[in-house]
Amino acid sequence: MARQQRMRVELPVVLALGSNLGDREATIREAVRAIDALPGVKVVKASGLVETPALKPDGVDVDAPAYLNAVIAVRSAIGAAELLRELQGIERALGRVRGIRWGDRTLDIDIIAFAGPPIDEPELTIPHPRANERAFVLAPWLEIEPDALLPGHGSVADLLAATGEHPDPYPAEPLT
Numbered sequence: 393m394a395r396q397q398r399m400r401v402e403l404p405v406v407l408a409l410g411s412n413l414g415d416r417e418a419t420i421r422e423a424v425r426a427i428d429a430l431p432g433v434k435v436v437k438a439s440g441l442v443e444t445p446a447l448k449p450d451g452v453d454v455d456a457p458a459y460l461n462a463v464i465a466v467r468s469a470i471g472a473a474e475l476l477r478e479l480q481g482i483e484r485a486l487g488r489v490r491g492i493r494w495g496d497r498t499l500d501i502d503i504i505a506f507a508g509p510p511i512d513e514p515e516l517t518i519p520h521p522r523a524n525e526r527a528f529v530l531a532p533w534l535e536i537e538p539d540a541l542l543p544g545h546g547s548v549a550d551l552l553a554a555t556g557e558h559p560d561p562y563p564a565e566p567l568t
Contacts, residue, residue: 402434402467403507405475406540408520408529409462410500412446416460417564419486419499424464424567426482427501432469433478438567439463439532442559446496447526456496460562463504463532472506476516479503504529505543519543527557 407427411419420441428435439462446456468475479501480488487498504520511518523529524545530552533540540548 400432400469402432402469404505405466405468405472405503405507406505406533406537407464407466407479408500408502408504408523408532409464410459410528411498412457412459413496413498414487417441417562420460420462421567422486423482423499423501424462426485427464427466427479428568430470430475430478433475434467435464435568436467437465437536439535440566441562441564442528442532443562444528444559447528459528461528461532461559462567463529463536464567465536468506472503472508472511472518473513473516475506476503502529504533510543519545524551525555527552527555528559530555531557531559 409420409423424435424438427433441460441462444459444461446453446459448456483499483501502520503516503518504523506518519542524542530548534548534552542548542551545551
């Protein structure tokens with residue numbers, strides 16, 4: 393009798409990581425390792441790091457520590473809600489404290505895009521609602537996926553050009 397094998401569906405996901413407190417680079421590197429270690433999740437590409445001023449609800453805060461940002465492409469066999477819970481666990485494990493909205497943080501991990509229909513729920517919106525206007529997401533994403541499209545918004549290259557911003561590359565070894 394032939395043994396049946398279950399097929400595991402892995403969907404493409406784009407994640408953005410940012411840090412502006414503590415050892416920013418080490419925190420992002422540890423987060424990438426932790427994401428890759430999640431059951432059912434595999435990191436397939438990682439951008440370089442970019443450095444940008446802190447963005448607050450009222451605009452750029454030049455007095456706040458600057459952010460390091462990166463984007464990773466992963467394949468996920470777990471659903472978006474479960475992935476979000478796992479990512480929030482990684483954030484907590486690496487010192488994230490949720491207090492002030494858009495406040496300084498040791499780590500922020502956002503799900504930017506997840507294959508499948510859009511999600512609009514209180515705890516999760518995909519595609520990420522502000523990704524289309526954030527050069528610190530678009531530039532690293534374009535680096536790893538030159539033909540990337542942000543669902544509902546279009547070409548990542550066009551979106552980045554529309555921001556008029558060009559984040560500064562941060563000198564560091566590759567994340568993966």
